[in-house]
Amino acid sequence: MINHDEAAVRPLTLAWVSRHLEVGERIVETEALHGGINAEMRRLTIGTRHGGTRDLVLRTLVNMEYAEDWLNREAGALTLLTGTDVPAPGLVAVDPTAAHCEYPSLLMTHLAGRTVLDDEGLETRVPLLARQLAAIHALRPAERPRKYVTLTTADTVVVPKGADAAAWAAAIDVIRKPAPPYEGRFLHRDFQPGNVLFDMSPPSPAGARITGVVDWAATSWGPADLDVAHCSTNLALLHGPAWGLRFAEAYEEAGGVLAAATSERLYWQVRDALAASEEVQVVSQPWREAGRAELTTRAVEERLDAYVTALMDALG
Structure with a gap:
């Protein structure tokens, strides 16, 4: 369930994300991902300098009292999982105190696949x-x-x-x-x-x-x-x-x-x-x-x- 929401990612956050991209890359599209309870989740489509695209995921905590602790713990977990056989996202960047973004945010790699909640299978x-x-x-x-x-x-x-x-x-x-x-x-x-x-x-x-x-x-x-x-x-x-x-x-x-x-x-x-x-x-x-x-x-x-x-x- 994905909605286009190009205007929803706030300017400071967009600038922060851009600083963590490779040389020649840029954000070309953002899409809201629904299903999260505590966070705003968005898939960011990144245009590469070779003409292709790749995806990242942005987690933003807008109204969460313990956002700093929450994001620090997730960033720590993703770091611990790097190099293991567990298919977890890779950490790209984290701003747990909103020092650079409008709200506390975490940027990570995008994983293929989808959640499946149906009875079938x-x-x-x-x-x-x-x-x-x-x-x-x-x-x-x-x-x-x-x-x-x-x-x-x-x-x-x-x-x-x-x-x-x-x-x-x-x-x-x-x-x-x-x-x-x-x-x-x-x-x-x-x-x-x-x-x-x-x-x-x-x-x-x-x-x-x-x-x-x-x-x-x-x-x-x-x-x-x-x-x-x-x-x-x-x-x-x-x-x-x-x-x-x-x-x-x-x-x-x-x-x-x-x-x-x-x-x-x-x-x-x-x-x-x-x-x-x-x-x-x-x-x-x-x-x-x-x-x-x-x-x-x-x-x-x-x-x-x-x-x-x-x-x-x-x-x-």
């Missing part, structure tokens, strides 16, 4: 997602990112209207307990279908492949279970509770290692599912904009209720 994409996440967790960076953060508490959970009260009460009791011990891993922390790019050019879904993983601003160090739980929750809300449960299995089939104890797995799965209760409207809007019009706030709440109930039945 999901049985093929889920193992690919699992293998990609296991590869991310296998990274051992020279410098660890910050420790993971979870903001949801037992007192901030928003129980959907008409939800299974007993299941939700039991789930909330789970996260009242201290976090279980874990072996630290390099986490994306927002790994889910909206942040993974696929090449869908082959004639059948079976030929799909991942071309990129984006949005690394929340990168942190923590339990692999937490990343798996986050993707599981998103799959459950996008495609139904069964797919949320399936993803943990696919992750282990891909060589990923989860907590040995069922109670520990339940803690992380439930914690992320309950976190989603606080932002159903925020996360469902980009999905509708991407073509999933049936995913109204109410529909997503119902799927979340079904998923929390399924987790408690399967692991509780």
